[in-house]
Amino acid sequence: xxxxxxxxxxxxxxxxxxxxxxxxxxxxxxxxxxxxxxxxxxxxxxxxxxxxxxxxxxxxxxxxxxxxxxxxxxxxxxxxxxxxxxxxxxxxxxxxxxxxxxxxxxxxxxxxxxxxxxxxxxxxxxxxxxxxxxxxxxxxxxxxxxxxxxxxxxxxxxxxxxxxxxxxxxxxxxxxxxxxxxxxxxxxxxxxxxxxxxxxxxxxxxxxxxxxxxxxxxxxxxxxxxxxxxxxxxxxxxxxxxxxxxxxxx
Amino acid sequence: xxxxxxxxxxxxxxxxxxxxxxxxxxxxxxxxxxxxxxxxxxxxxxxxxxxxxxxxxxxxxxxxxxxxxxxxxxxxxxxxxxxxxxxxxxxxxxxxxxxxxxxxxxxxxxxxxxxxxxxxxxxxxxxxxxxxxxxxxxxxxxxxxxxxxxxxxxxxxxxxxxxxxxxxxxxxxxxxxxxxxxxxxxxxxxxxxxxxxxxxxxxxxxxxxxxxxxxxxxxxxxxxxxxxxxxxxxxxxxxxxxxxxxxxxxxxxxxxxxxxxxxxxxxxxxxxxxxxxxxxx
Amino acid sequence: xxxxxxxxxxxxxxxxxxxxxxxxxxxxxxxxxxxxxxxxxxxxxxxxxxxxxxxxxxxxxxxxxxxxxxxxxxxxxxxxxxxxxxxxxxxxxxxxxxxxxxxxxxxxxxxxxxxxxxxxxxxxxxxxxxxxxxxxxxxxxxxxxxxxxxxxxxxxxxxxxxxxxxxxxxxxxxxxxxxxxxxxxxxxxxxxxxxxxxxxxxxxxxxxxxxxxxxxxxxxxxxxxxxxxxxxxxxxxxxxxxx
Numbered sequence: 001x002x003x004x005x006x007x008x009x010x011x012x013x014x015x016x017x018x019x020x021x022x023x024x025x026x027x028x029x030x031x032x033x034x035x036x037x038x039x040x041x042x043x044x045x046x047x048x049x050x051x052x053x054x055x056x057x058x059x060x061x062x063x064x065x066x067x068x069x070x071x072x073x074x075x076x077x078x079x080x081x082x083x084x085x086x087x088x089x090x091x092x093x094x095x096x097x098x099x100x101x102x103x104x105x106x107x108x109x110x111x112x113x114x115x116x117x118x119x120x121x122x123x124x125x126x127x128x129x130x131x132x133x134x135x136x137x138x139x140x141x142x143x144x145x146x147x148x149x150x151x152x153x154x155x156x157x158x159x160x161x162x163x164x165x166x167x168x169x170x171x172x173x174x175x176x177x178x179x180x181x182x183x184x185x186x187x188x189x190x191x192x193x194x195x196x197x198x199x200x201x202x203x204x205x206x207x208x209x210x211x212x213x214x215x216x217x218x219x220x221x222x223x224x225x226x227x228x229x230x231x232x233x234x235x236x237x238x239x240x241x242x243x244x245x246x247x248x249x250x
Numbered sequence: 251x252x253x254x255x256x257x258x259x260x261x262x263x264x265x266x267x268x269x270x271x272x273x274x275x276x277x278x279x280x281x282x283x284x285x286x287x288x289x290x291x292x293x294x295x296x297x298x299x300x301x302x303x304x305x306x307x308x309x310x311x312x313x314x315x316x317x318x319x320x321x322x323x324x325x326x327x328x329x330x331x332x333x334x335x336x337x338x339x340x341x342x343x344x345x346x347x348x349x350x351x352x353x354x355x356x357x358x359x360x361x362x363x364x365x366x367x368x369x370x371x372x373x374x375x376x377x378x379x380x381x382x383x384x385x386x387x388x389x390x391x392x393x394x395x396x397x398x399x400x401x402x403x404x405x406x407x408x409x410x411x412x413x414x415x416x417x418x419x420x421x422x423x424x425x426x427x428x429x430x431x432x433x434x435x436x437x438x439x440x441x442x443x444x445x446x447x448x449x450x451x452x453x454x455x456x457x458x459x460x461x462x463x464x465x466x467x468x469x470x471x472x473x474x475x476x477x478x479x480x481x482x483x484x485x486x487x488x489x490x491x492x493x494x495x496x497x498x499x500x501x502x503x504x505x506x507x508x509x510x511x512x513x514x515x516x517x518x519x520x521x522x523x524x525x526x527x528x529x530x531x
Numbered sequence: 532x533x534x535x536x537x538x539x540x541x542x543x544x545x546x547x548x549x550x551x552x553x554x555x556x557x558x559x560x561x562x563x564x565x566x567x568x569x570x571x572x573x574x575x576x577x578x579x580x581x582x583x584x585x586x587x588x589x590x591x592x593x594x595x596x597x598x599x600x601x602x603x604x605x606x607x608x609x610x611x612x613x614x615x616x617x618x619x620x621x622x623x624x625x626x627x628x629x630x631x632x633x634x635x636x637x638x639x640x641x642x643x644x645x646x647x648x649x650x651x652x653x654x655x656x657x658x659x660x661x662x663x664x665x666x667x668x669x670x671x672x673x674x675x676x677x678x679x680x681x682x683x684x685x686x687x688x689x690x691x692x693x694x695x696x697x698x699x700x701x702x703x704x705x706x707x708x709x710x711x712x713x714x715x716x717x718x719x720x721x722x723x724x725x726x727x728x729x730x731x732x733x734x735x736x737x738x739x740x741x742x743x744x745x746x747x748x749x750x751x752x753x754x755x756x757x758x759x760x761x762x763x764x765x766x767x768x769x770x771x772x773x774x
Contacts, residue, residue: 064673090677096668099692108688109678160679282639291739311639313720327628328638430738455740484628484636 015040015086015164015196016061021070023056031056033070033222036215038164041194043187045207045228047243048217054200055093057217058166061198062090086196089162093169095153097141102133105141105152109160127155130185146173154182158189165189167199171206183210204244208232216240280309281489284329286400287427289472290314292447292518294509301505302496308489316427318398324348324475327482331490333497335400335445335472348482349475355497356506356519357471358446360404362462363432364390365439372441378465382412389420391440395431396423400470405443408467432456445470447518450510472519562724567751570728573641573715574708577648581656581704584649586697589660590690604661610654615647619717622647626718639720644728647714652704659703663696664689698763705759710752729755 014037023031031053038044038061046054059065061072074086089109098105103124110120128134131151136144141152154170167186171179187210190197201207207214208228215225216239224237235241289295290312299310313323317336323329325348333355334340343349362381364372370390375381385392386409394416395402409416422440424431428448435442436456449458474497476490496502503521510518592603624630626638637643667689675685690697712730719726721735729752736745 059673062677064676087679088677089679090674092670092674092677094670096671096674098688108675109680112679112684156678162679166677309725311720311722311725313639313722326630327633427738429740433738433740452740482628484633 013040014038015074017073018057018061019070019073021057021060021072022068023053023060023065024068029220031060031220033057033217033220036222036225038196038198039213040196041190042212043190043197043199043210044213044215045211046198046200046215046217047202047204047207047211048200049202052217053220054217055168056220058090058168058198058200061164062088062166064090086163087160088164088166089157089160090166091150091153091157091168091170093172095149097144097149097152099140099142101138102141102144102152103128103137106156106159109156113160123159123161127159130158131155132181147175147178150174151178151182154185158185161193162195164196164198167197169200169202171201171203179206186210204246216243218243278307278309279486279489280311281331281486281493282311282313282329283331283333283493284313284315284320284323285333286317286320286335286472287314287429288335288401288445288448289333291427291429292445292451292510294447294506294519297505297509298497298502301502302493305496306489306492308492310493314427316395316397316399317401317403321348324477327477327484330477330486331493332475332477333472334475335470336403337471337473339400339403340473340475343475348478350478350487352473352475353494353498354471354473354522356503356521357469358517358519359463360401360443360468360470361446361449361460362441362468363435363444363449363456363458364441364461365457366459367439368461369439370441372461375462376464378408378462378467379412381462382408383414385441386412386414386416389418391420391422391438392416393431393435393438393440393442394421394423395428396425397427399428401428401443401445404468404470408443411467432458447510450514450516450518453514565724566727566729566732566748567755569641569726570709570730570752571755573644573648573728574705576645577652577708578701578705580645580649581652581708582701585653585656585700585704586660586690589657589700590664590686592657592661593664593693594686594689607654607658607661611658613651613654614713615651615711616713616717618647618650619714622650622714622718638718639722639726641719641726643718644715644726647718648708648711651711651714652708655703655707656700659700660693660697663693663700666696667692698766702760702763706756709756709759 016038018033018036018038021031021033021036022029033053036057046057048054056065060067098108106124106127107120110123115123124137125134128137131154133148133151133155136148141149144152150170150173154167157165157167165186170186171182174182183206186197186199189195190212199210211228211231213225213227214231216223216231216237218239224231224235224240226236231240232244235244285295291314295312295314299312302308303310313320313329315323317334317339320329320332320334321336321339321343324332324343325346332343332349340349340352344352362372362378364370370385370388372381372384375384394405422434422438424434426434428444429452431442432444432449432452433456434440436458439457441461442458446463449456449460474494476487476494477485479485479487506519507517507521510516588603592600592607595603622643623638625632626635626643627633628636628638637646671692672682672685672689675688676682680688710730712734715726715728716731716734719728719731721727721731727735729748733745733748733752736742736748
């Protein structure tokens with residue numbers, strides 16, 4: 001495993017370093033990223049239009065898809081963890097509920113970790129409240145509306161308290177009130193636990209609101225990655241400038 | 251595979267459980283008796299089997315099928331002892347070496363039954379072959395067992411005697427036991443050949459009456475045979491012998507001779523032995 | 532009538548005393564009870580065996596993507612159309628004393644009937660299980676991996692998500708084996724007190740013209756099938772949580 005000693009003392013150490021990573025379905029190349037790094041304790045927004053390869057990149061990071069080429073190096077692993085792989089939870093764009101109650105959906109990942117029952121109950125209650133699902137706790141999850149389901153998916157991922165949270169367009173189907181809620185809750189969790197979040201969005205303004213770091217994906221390639229301020233204030237790449245100006249460059 | 255553990259466990263438990271229940275069943279001796287439906291349908295075996303079981307402690311498994319199938323069960327060694335009623339087929343069975351000895355146990359007779367209207371005008375004909383000819387000539391509906399049972403073999407024999415090859419819409423084969431065939435004949439108002447005992451046992455529910463009886467060719471002899479142990483070593487010859495001895499004992503023969511007297515006013519089966527009291531109560 | 536041994540000949544002695552023996556007392560007779568219990572024992576054991584084998588097979592089939600699976604799927608479909616009497620005949624020849632497994636002494640025992648019922652029920656269990664597994668969204672296992680489940684745990688959850696279908700599979704297997712008559716008649720022999728079950732008793736009673744008996748037995752058969760299905764529905768309602 002490559003261990004990076006970063007020269008920049010301000011920057012957090014990278015959790016993952018992606019190098020020359022490619023993924024293809026058959027002959028269609030969905031993703032071909034030259035370089036990208038995910039830094040610990042920060043919220044990275046993967047910005048880009050639909051079809052840019054954001055979801056594919058998330059699945060590769062989650063480990064549920066295997067790259068056609070290249071690799072993802074685990075950067076500075078926490079010394080106490082033997083294998084170095086960070087614990088990851090992912091929220092899919094179209095989350096699937098388990099045919100059980102809302103509370104049991106949230107408890108699912110916790111039961112897998114064999115946490116004590118009391119601990120599970122406390123966490124389930126906490127996260128249902130956080131995402132304003134408390135009244136729906138005993139409702140069947142497969143009968144929720146789309147928006148409620150998204151909130152549930154986020155709750156059940158956050159409840160696990162993973163080191164890395166991967167969110168695939170989590171607010172695409174939400175009304176503005178819920179968008180704000182999700183942004184707040186996730187942001188607060190990053191601050192509280194120092195966890196790492198990778199959040200894909202096609203929404204420029206959202207990225208501006210929440211991102212510590214931003215990477216722009218276009219046509220499966222990573223155009224530019226920088227911290228939020230640098231990215232929005234002084235983009236290096238012409239295509240980034242055009243994207244920020246709202247020009248149709250894809 | 252995730253299930254391997256509990257699948258194996260369940261299969262093992264079930265097999266063990268069924269093994270245990272089976273070994274307990276084996277601790278009591280059993281005798282497999284293949285017999286004709288008429289002995290069951292008349293109710294005779296319901297009288298005899300409990301007596302035998304009580305006397306010997308052997309459990310009898312009665313498989314009531316047509317004589318042809320009963321003989322086949324014997325040929326495969328799937329039965330220990332046979333009680334059948336088709337002399338020619340039985341003698342062939344002995345000749346093939348499957349059975350030890352054919353011993354006649356009892357007899358009654360076959361009767362030709364028909365609807366009250368008697369469409370073929372058989373009533374009054376005493377010669378069974380002529381009666382069969384009359385049915386064939388009028389093409390009156392005739393229901394046959396069609397199952398290679400003793401009754402069916404007798405029926406074929408009678409058609410042959412009548413010089414008729416029964417064929418056509420009027421000739422129906424049920425492929426079923428005697429009681430079921432009687433029901434079909436009753437429903438259709440057809441002619442049918444039956445052993446007397448089954449007919450008497452079911453007479454109340456049937457719209458049939460005897461149209462021809464008494465011809466010596468209608469004699470129906472039941473014989474018992476033990477399946478030959480040298481041919482089929484799994485056969486329980488000891489239990490089979492006990493059954494044969496039981497059937498031939500004076501007491502059983504008397505019971506057979508009295509069987510049905512109270513219910514029908516006439517015996518369903520007759521025995522040859524002199525000691526049997528045919529008129530007893 | 533009926534003999535001093537008196538254990539189980541009440542039904543048959545009914546032939547000779549058609550008007551003197553009321554149906555009601557006979558319903559509680561030992562023979563009647565033994566028929567019902569044997570029916571339950573044979574069917575329940577067959578269901579247990581076919582489920583223990585069929586649910587894992589069906590799960591594999593439902594999740595499998597490789598070419599061998601379509602062959603197995605085809606076999607399952609053929610198996611569902613398997614005529615019971617053909618299975619009965621094959622097992623008869625197998626278990627007959629002059630057959631290859633004659634030494635086991637299984638012919639005309641409940642064991643042979645259990646084997647027949649298991650074979651007949653298995654394709655249903657496999658087929659319905661596979662269908663239930665396939666009805667779970669393809670994406671679910673991956674999403675569960677995204678919540679920290681191992682591949683094995685994700686598979687278990689998929690099976691649990693398909694539990695309604697599995698209940699249906701078990702119910703179908705039970706219904707089929709409880710109501711099957713052809714195979715058990717051939718390999719069981721319909722021996723009173725040994726291998727006579729509800730269906731074969733109904734066939735016999737009908738052929739003897741004792742329709743009130745046949746109907747009573749039929750009512751019990753119907754009731755048992757209904758009861759079993761009700762149990763499964765209740766089980767499914769009560770089921771929460773799990774893997």
